[in-house]
Amino acid sequence: MEMDKGILLESGTNELEIVEFEVNNNKFGINVIKVKEIIQPVEVTKIPHAHHYVEGIIQLRGEVLPVINMEKVLGIYGKAEHAHSKYIVTQFNKQKIVFHVHNVTQIHRISWKDIEKPSDSYDVGKTKIIGIIKQEKQMILLLDFESILVEINPESGIHVNQVKKMGLRERSEKKIIVVEDSPLLRKLLYDTLNEAGYVNLEFFENGQEALRYLESLALEEAIEKKVQLMVTDIEMPQMDGHHLTKRVKENNRLANLPIIIFSSLITDDLRHKGEVVGADSQISKPEIEQLILTIDELIL
Numbered sequence: 001m002e003m004d005k006g007i008l009l010e011s012g013t014n015e016l017e018i019v020e021f022e023v024n025n026n027k028f029g030i031n032v033i034k035v036k037e038i039i040q041p042v043e044v045t046k047i048p049h050a051h052h053y054v055e056g057i058i059q060l061r062g063e064v065l066p067v068i069n070m071e072k073v074l075g076i077y078g079k080a081e082h083a084h085s086k087y088i089v090t091q092f093n094k095q096k097i098v099f100h101v102h103n104v105t106q107i108h109r110i111s112w113k114d115i116e117k118p119s120d121s122y123d124v125g126k127t128k129i130i131g132i133i134k135q136e137k138q139m140i141l142l143l144d145f146e147s148i149l150v151e152i153n154p155e156s157g158i159h160v161n162q163v164k165k166m167g168l169r170e171r172s173e174k175k176i177i178v179v180e181d182s183p184l185l186r187k188l189l190y191d192t193l194n195e196a197g198y199v200n201l202e203f204f205e206n207g208q209e210a211l212r213y214l215e216s217l218a219l220e221e222a223i224e225k226k227v228q229l230m231v232t233d234i235e236m237p238q239m240d241g242h243h244l245t246k247r248v249k250e251n252n253r254l255a256n257l258p259i260i261i262f263s264s265l266i267t268d269d270l271r272h273k274g275e276v277v278g279a280d281s282q283i284s285k286p287e288i289e290q291l292i293l294t295i296d297e298l299i300l
Contacts, residue, residue, distance in 0.1 A: 011273040012246035014112050014239055018133075020140055021088065022103040023070050024078035029108070029133065029140045031235060033265050036089045036096070038104050051152045055100060060089065067098045073128070073148055092264040093146060093156065094284055108133070108140070115142065115237040117181070117205065130181055131237045146264050146285065147184055158188040158286045163195040171197035174299055178203050179210040179232040179244065185285075189231070196292045207232065207239030211247055218253040227257060228299045231291070234263040242277050249278035258298040262291055 018029035019038070044056035044067055055067040067087065071077060082102040090097050115131040131142035150157040176198055180186050186203050193201060204210040210230070217226045230248070232241040241261055248254045258280045266274070266284040274282040281294045 011276040012242050014243035015109060016112060016235075016240065017107055017109045018140070018142065019088065019107055020105045021070075021086070021101040022105060023074055023101055024076045025102075026074075026076055027105075027138055027140045028070075028074075028101075029142045030088065030090070030099075030145065031142075031265070032107060033270060034090045034092045034145065036091050039087045039089060041085050041087055041100065053148070053152055058087075058098060060098075063096065065089070065096050065098050067100055068148065068152070069100050071100075071102070090145070091267065093149060093286065094267075095149070095156070097145075097149065099145075112236065112240045112243070113208075113238050117237045130235070144182055144184075147182065150184070156286065158185070158192055158288045163192050163288060163292060172199050174198060174228045175200045175202070175226065176295070176299075177201070177210060177213070177227055177230050179205075179207055179230065179236065179241065181205050181233065181236040185233075189288075192288050193292070196295075198292075198295065206236040207241060207244030207247075209238075211239065211244055214248060214254055214257070215251070218251065223254055223257055229258045229260070229295060231260045231262050231295070234261060234265050242273055245274070245279050246277040260291065260294055260298070 017032040019032055019035050020027055020029055042058050044058055046056040047054065050056070053068050053072050055069045057064050057066055084103040086101055086104045088099045088101060088104065090099060110133060115133055118129045118132060128144045128147055129141050130144045133140040133142065176193065178189055178201060180189060180203065190201060190203070204213065210232070214223065214227070217223055232244055234241040241263065245259050245261065248257060248259060261274045261279045261282045262285060264285045266282045271282055280298060283291050283294060
């Protein structure tokens with residue numbers, strides 16, 4: 001089943017659509033924007049010494065794609081055969097990846113404000129959960145697919161070494177706020193931006209918190225005296241990056257604040273979404289060097 005991108009929502013509505021899938025009767029979700037199509041399982045070619053999450057590779061329309069077993073990723077094992085197994089073909093972080101799940105059930109349209117942040121009482125990094133959707137008789141867990149790829153191939157993530165070649169730089173007078181829900185990526189962005197000379201940073205876990213902060217600053221004095229730039233992810237509980245950008249640009253006292261959307265969802269097909277809400281630039285993860293160069297251009 002090829003995904004009909006016509007169902008995707010207008011930019012900045014703070015809504016998303018998720019594909020609900022199952023792994024041993026547990027329900028999970030993935031943003032429709034990440035999904036290219038859903039296919040029946042096909043024969044997999046095994047790869048020697050591959051990461052244990054990786055079943056092997058398949059050929060799909062001339063492309064060779066890795067297949068990741070979500071049962072192994074999540075550590076949720078069962079004994080039953082899975083007659084409704086599916087392959088979810090995805091594209092994000094400028095990669096195409098196939099995820100093997102036990103069933104694909106339906107598509108939900110929901111608001112980011114209805115997605116709860118995972119509790120700090122368990123290790124979110126290990127569970128790979130970025131949000132919880134409560135329904136009447138069940139919960140759907142939204143997964144951090146980017147962290148799954150980094151766990152399989154650490155070189156696919158953000159690295160300080162990518163920035164060191166830019167040399168010593170002094171940028172401490174520039175205040176940047178970063179809006180990112182992933183603890184792993186917040187740490188990586190902190191390290192890499194510091195290495196690039198940007199040490200005056202403030203982090204927020206979602207767009208709602210960041211907007212509240214910016215609106216409070218705008219009441220005091222000109223925003224440009226307090227913050228010089230914002231970097232935001234797109235997928236975040238409570239308020240996503242597109243809606244955050246729209247709200248900031250619609251506020252007369254905040255509208256001149258440069259905003260960079262830094263997300264795994266930046267593709268040629270979806271770039272127009274950021275343009276509609278007024279983003280000054282859009283950069284795909286994990287291109288950290290391009291992010292820093294763009295920050296230089298926008299605030300120097």
